[in-house]
Amino acid sequence: MTVSKTASATAAVDAAKPSRGGRKEPAEGSADDAALQLGELSELLGYSLKRAQLRVFEDFLRCVAPLQLTPAQFSVLLLLDRNPGRNQTEIANTLGILRPNFVAMLDGLESRDLCTRIRSTNDRRSHILMLTDKGRAVLARAKKLVATKHEARLNELLGPANRAALLDMLATIAREF
């Protein structure tokens, strides 16, 4: 597996993001008063990690905007689809969401008729979570948007091989670090 150079390893100048909206506006006119030096910051993995994560989430939101789904909501729908018959604690734990915080999140999804809480007959404390038909439909559309717009753009930027390598390393960090 080979990684082609996508940029000079010691690049990183002007990581500022003053304008919240569109990218690529070099402030043209002004001589721009000399950009700040990031220095060792560009060697800090956590720094680039955070910035990249913000950009990726930002793009995700834009791509899936017509469906009004956040990354967290999308992950919940994905998980409910793959793991029917689970309760709130199991789903929340898997996603690293604390049970108290998962309540409002489910309220939101349920109020939009994307999923349902069903009292379990085995254990009447727990709520079995299920996708509704609308939930499945929205998930299907979301998957398509994510694949064709969001992930496709990442593939275009990095190339399929690099993207796979990146994903693998990130998963490794998330799992073993």
Next chain:
Amino acid sequence: MTVSKTASATAAVDAAKPSRGGRKEPAEGSADDAALQLGELSELLGYSLKRAQLRVFEDFLRCVAPLQLTPAQFSVLLLLDRNPGRNQTEIANTLGILRPNFVAMLDGLESRDLCTRIRSTNDRRSHILMLTDKGRAVLARAKKLVATKHEARLNELLGPANRAALLDMLATIAREF
């Protein structure tokens, strides 16, 4: 540049993190009721990106705990060291921090005598930011901790070449996505 396989590309099962403290407790006794399937979630770059970022920041905090510095505070000290004579707006913009939110942050650093605000003589609106001697000393110790404990651990996990490739791709995303 070559990337050795750090893990199977389609691994990812049981990404749960129920216990906030130490890792590596397989809950031994119980048969563990079958782990949930992440499914397409393990192919979502943003998902692994976020999880990896949380882990890395978590480790950063632990490594630099004796100095009581957050990643954001560390990045400010680094930037002040590399770019003396800049004002709040310039530093904040470079780090993607909004000016209003940068005020309290600087208050914290200044109250600990790590940096100082100096009224500029050229433009008496702006505050020139400077590291104090103590600030430079703390920064030096922090750099050492980050390099020998934090980044070293990442190097150990990924290998130097993979780590460099990862950093490069993250910077590319942060810059061009």
Next chain:
DNA sequence: TGATAATTGTTATGCCGTATACCGAATATC
């Protein structure tokens, strides 16, 4: 069996990061 402990969903609450609107002082523009 019955007392005690543990689990589930939930509420309340707080902290932190982030975003916007607005202000006074100082400066820039024309």
Next chain:
DNA sequence: GATATTCGGTATACGGCATAACAATTATCA
């Protein structure tokens, strides 16, 4: 010199994330 802009700052709000506590239900075990 009038107007607009910029700088640091305050107030405020929203969302993510964390803990404590509670009622209902279930599990544990003397």
